[in-house]
Every structure is written in C-alpha cells, then in structure tokens.
Amino acid sequence: MSRPPVNDWSSDFDHLDPRWIEDPYPIWAGLREKCPIAHTERYRGVYFPSRYEDVRAVAYDTEHFSSRRIIVRETPPPRIPAPPITSDPPEHRPAKNLLLPAFTPDAIKRHEPHARAICRKLIDRFADKGGCDVAVDYAQEIPARIIAHMLGLPDDEGDRFRQWIHEILELGITEPAALMKALGESSKYFQAEVEKRRAQPTDDLISYLAHATIGGAPLSEDHLLGSIRLILIAGIDTTWSAIGACFWHLARHPQDRHRLAADPTLVPTAVEELLRAFSPVTMAREVIKETTINGCPFKPGEMVLLSFPAANRDPAVFPDADRVVIDRKENRHAAFGLGIHRCIGSNLARMEITVALEEWLARIPEFRLDPAATVTWSEGTVRGPRRLPVLFQGAC
Amino acid sequence: LTDAAPRPERPVSKPRGVGEGRLSTTVRVKVDRDRCQGHARCAALAPELFKLDELGNAQEIGDGTVLDALIEKAYLAKANCPELAIEVTET
Numbered sequence: 468m469s470r471p472p473v474n475d476w477s478s479d480f481d482h483l484d485p486r487w488i489e490d491p492y493p494i495w496a497g498l499r500e501k502c503p504i505a506h507t508e509r510y511r512g513v514y515f516p517s518r519y520e521d522v523r524a525v526a527y528d529t530e531h532f533s534s535r536r537i538i539v540r541e542t543p544p545p546r547i548p549a550p551p552i553t554s555d556p557p558e559h560r561p562a563k564n565l566l567l568p569a570f571t572p573d574a575i576k577r578h579e580p581h582a583r584a585i586c587r588k589l590i591d592r593f594a595d596k597g598g599c600d601v602a603v604d605y606a607q608e609i610p611a612r613i614i615a616h617m618l619g620l621p622d623d624e625g626d627r628f629r630q631w632i633h634e635i636l637e638l639g640i641t642e643p644a645a646l647m648k649a650l651g652e653s654s655k656y657f658q659a660e661v662e663k664r665r666a667q668p669t670d671d672l673i674s675y676l677a678h679a680t681i682g683g684a685p686l687s688e689d690h691l692l693g694s695i696r697l698i699l700i701a702g703i704d705t706t707w708s709a710i711g712a713c714f715w716h717l718a719r720h721p722q723d724r725h726r727l728a729a730d731p732t733l734v735p736t737a738v739e740e741l742l743r744a745f746s747p748v749t750m751a752r753e754v755i756k757e758t759t760i761n762g763c764p765f766k767p768g769e770m771v772l773l774s775f776p777a778a779n780r781d782p783a784v785f786p787d788a789d790r791v792v793i794d795r796k797e798n799r800h801a802a803f804g805l806g807i808h809r810c811i812g813s814n815l816a817r818m819e820i821t822v823a824l825e826e827w828l829a830r831i832p833e834f835r836l837d838p839a840a841t842v843t844w845s846e847g848t849v850r851g852p853r854r855l856p857v858l859f860q861g862a863c
Numbered sequence: 864l865t866d867a868a869p870r871p872e873r874p875v876s877k878p879r880g881v882g883e884g885r886l887s888t889t890v891r892v893k894v895d896r897d898r899c900q901g902h903a904r905c906a907a908l909a910p911e912l913f914k915l916d917e918l919g920n921a922q923e924i925g926d927g928t929v930l931d932a933l934i935e936k937a938y939l940a941k942a943n944c945p946e947l948a949i950e951v952t953e954t
Contacts, residue, residue: 564918571919572903735907739943797942805945809900814919 477502481509482539482749482772483640488846492789495777504763510539512769513751515777516760519801522778524760525752525771526805529556532752532771534808538848539751539770541641547650549697550690552808559807561681566694566811569617569672575814578613582819585612586826594830594859598837601718602855606710607703609823613815614702618695619671620660625703632704636848650696657695658688672698698812705747706816708851709802710823712745713738716791717824718836718857723793728832731825737793738820743800744791746776747849750804775801776850833860890929891952892937894921898948905940905949912937921948 473484476494481487487494498505498517505515516522525532533555535546547553551562568574589608593599611625631649639646657673664674676691686694717724727737750773754765765771779800782788803810810816836842840856892912894905901920905913911933913921929937929951941949 567901567918571915571917572906573915796939799943799945799947801945803902803945806900809902809946813901814903 477505478507479509480505480507480513480515482515483846488844488850491776491850492780495774495780496789499777499781504761510541510770511543512766513539514754514763514765514769514771515774516771517774517777517781518761519778519781519784521761522773522775522801523805525773526801526808528758528760529559529807531754531756531758531765533755534559534750534752536753536770537751538636538640539772540639540643540646542643544639544643544646547693548689549693551694551811552697552701553693556807562690562694563807563811565676565679565681566698569675570811570814572814575818578617578815579818579822581616582609582613582822583826585609586823590826590830598834598856598858600854600856601714602707602711602852605827606714606823606852606855607707609710610706610816610819611703613819614699617672617702618698619664619669619673620699628699628703632700635700636704637846640847653696653699654692657692661691661695701810702812702815704845704849704851705810705812706819708747708845708849709742709745709816709820711852711855712747712850713741713820713824714827714834714857715836715842715852715855716741716745718834718855720791721835723791724828724832724834726793727824728828731828733794734821734824734828735817736795738817738824739798739800740791740793740795742802742820743779743785743795743798744789745851746779746800746802747851748802748804748810749774749776749848749850750808751848775804831859834858889954890934890937891927891954892923892929892940893927893950893952894923895948895950896920896922898946900946900948902945904943904945908943909933909936909940913940 470481470483473479473481476498495517503518504521507513516525534553537553551559554562586609589605593604608625611628612622615622631653634645634649660673661677664677668674668678673695676694679686727733752771752773754767754769754771757767758765779802780788803813834857837856837858842852843854845851845853899920901918903915903919905921906915912924912929914924915921937951941951
C-alpha cells in the first residue's frame, strides 16, 4: 500500500506512515516541542495530542469527545457497537459494571496457574532449538489461549482470532471490505456459541453475558455480540504486543535482563515501566461538540487519536521519559487509559505479562536479537512487534 | 503478583518532616471513589492500606490510618495512581 508521503508531522501526520510505525517516539517528541496538538486532513480530519495533560483532558471529557468511534479509519464504517468501549455515559457504566467482576485482581489470580502452564508448554517447544520468534512462538499465543478459555472458546483457534483482529484493526483502516468480512464472520461464530449456551449454560464469559441483564432486560443482540468481540480482540492483540515489546527491550539490554533474571521480585515493577515506555494501545474519540483544549479548537465530526503511548513519553510527567528505568518507582502511566474507559483487562494483562517474563527468564535468561532477521511492527491502533526473532545463549 | 511491590529506600514524593520523629502526627490515606477507575495500583503496592471492592475499585482500609512503617507505601501508592484519586493527609 503506498500512501502520499508526510511532509510535516504537525499539519499532515499519518499514523500509517512507515516511519511512524517503525519508531514514532522521535516524531512525538518533536511535536511536543513544536506543536503539541497536531492535526491532519487525512482520514477526514484527525487531531493528535502528544502531551500527557492534553491526552488526559480529552480522555476525561466525555461531553465533547465520544467513544462511539474508537478507531480512525479511511472511510467511517457503519456504527459498530462494542460495549462498553464504544459506549458514552450514561450507557457506559452498566455495560462496564457487568464485566468488571470477572476481571478484578482476585478473579484474575485464579487464571495464573493456567497462564504458567501455557508459558511452560510453549517454552518446551523451542527451548532446545537455539532460538525462536518470540512474537510468533510465544507472545501471541499466551493471551489468545487465556482469553479463549475465559470466553469458553477452543484455545487452539488463535489463528482464526488473529486473522479477524488483523482485518478489523489493521487492514480495516483502509479496506472496509476486510473489516466487514471479519465483523460478519465473527458475529456468526459468536452467535452459534451464544445459542449453544442458551440451550445449555456453561461456566464461561459468553454464557454469563448470554444470560446477563441490565435494568431487568437481557442484552440486545448487538450489545452481546459486540461485548464478546471486544473481549476477544482487546484480550489478544494488546497483551501480545506488550509482551513482545518487553522482549524487544530485554533482548537489547543485557543489564536489565540480568537484573530481572537475578531478582524476579523486580518483574512487576519492570512490567509497569515497560508498559509505560512501550504502551501498545492508541484509542480514538470522535469530536461531537466544538471545544478547545489547551487553546486548540476541535471541530465536530473530526477524530482525535488518543495516544496513551505518547502521553507516557511526556518528559513533563516522567523524568527521563525516553529511557527505560527498569525500577522506576513513581510511574503514574496511562497505558491502560485514563478516566471511565480504563481498560477492563488491565489486571489480566499485568498477570499475563508478568508470568510470561517470569517463566521465560527462569528458563532462558540469555537471549539477543537475531542479527540476521528483521523485527516488524504492527500498525494502527495497537503497536507491538509482529516478528521478533531471537537467539538463545550458545546459538551461533 | 501483589506481594512483590518495590520497597523504596526513601519515600516517594513525601513532604519533608512527615512521619519523621514528629510525635502525635497521624497520617491517613483516602481514596476519592468518584475519581478511582480501578487501576488497582494502590492495592498492589500497599495492600495493607487499600482494598478493592467487587468491581475492582479501591478504598482505604478502615479509617485510612497509616502506621509509621507504612508511610512510604502510602506515598508510593499515591504516586502511582493514574487518576490522582489518592490523598495522603497529615494531622
């Protein structure tokens, strides 16, 4: 896909530009200095706040900024509800509260032994091979299997789920047909799973949602299928990216790697710092009422890229923001969002990332990027390595 | 996961003098329940001071009184709350 080259990041940015996909951080640093709220005429008009305070202001302002569209696409598709992420107040709160109990730290702790078993099995497959692609052979498999289990779906259908994610979140930005195909296929698939559970309830999230009510009424079919799709998509792509980014850092920074391998109690703190430095998720909002943020006017109908990754690199909030400080103690990062749309899966993601690092470092403390291979990154809404070949100690 | 909170050598963002040899000073934590969005950082970093409800939103344990040994943790929790929902007061 060839796109017109970007001439000026502050007035013509394109988040699908190869430079942005490869290494966005210097671009964002430049914007923060020169034009903290960038704008582009591309995608029918999009704003890009690059400072923490402005990202925060937009995230908190549900009166002027709606979540009914959360992905910037070339052509706005028909409304695709995926409650609660696409909900605004007052519908948002009941839709979110329905899901929250399944994702508290205590509820997530029950899945930890399963996560460890998955990681160990995956490592068994490649531990004696001298190397692997961490993104493909490890990172992408962990969240896919766990979220499938929570939903009550087969845990070996990761390829199917990832294909939908690729079509909805990546291809779908510029190809409406790919988006509509994935939406149609996934709805049909979820519908069949819902029917099974209506006949015979099971102990999983799909069954729970199929029998749930809000204000005494069952969920609409759109709400139900949208929430299931949200849990599946948001549960896989994001954490896969976060785990991959942790390994991308550790493969290139032996000191941090050695420190974590020697002291696993530091892993949870390190996970927070790696989440800050390489936050995967950029959401979007639609401007629904004219307003100004930090003196910059926002026009209704245009979109805002809500870059938590950029906010988390703002030196005004994080000293030495572009450096990974593996034991950073003050870390008020926004990797899981700010305000009412705080990621429902944050406790799950933290558990998965922590377990993935602990299990790997216990078995393979020494690894580095394969100098003969290329690292590739996803594009658009979720940023993370998609190819990350590494060599273990002793190999070559 | 919740057991491995970092132990800072010195308090984070702690005002000078707080909890340092001033008799009769009471330090308290309080969660602003309207601001809290359930990031659960406080309960992970200072489980002695904060608990989570059935939705995962935080509140202080008891009346929020912080024993001397936990003052550092109180400020650590405050410094890590993305929603600025934690208040630490000294009376």
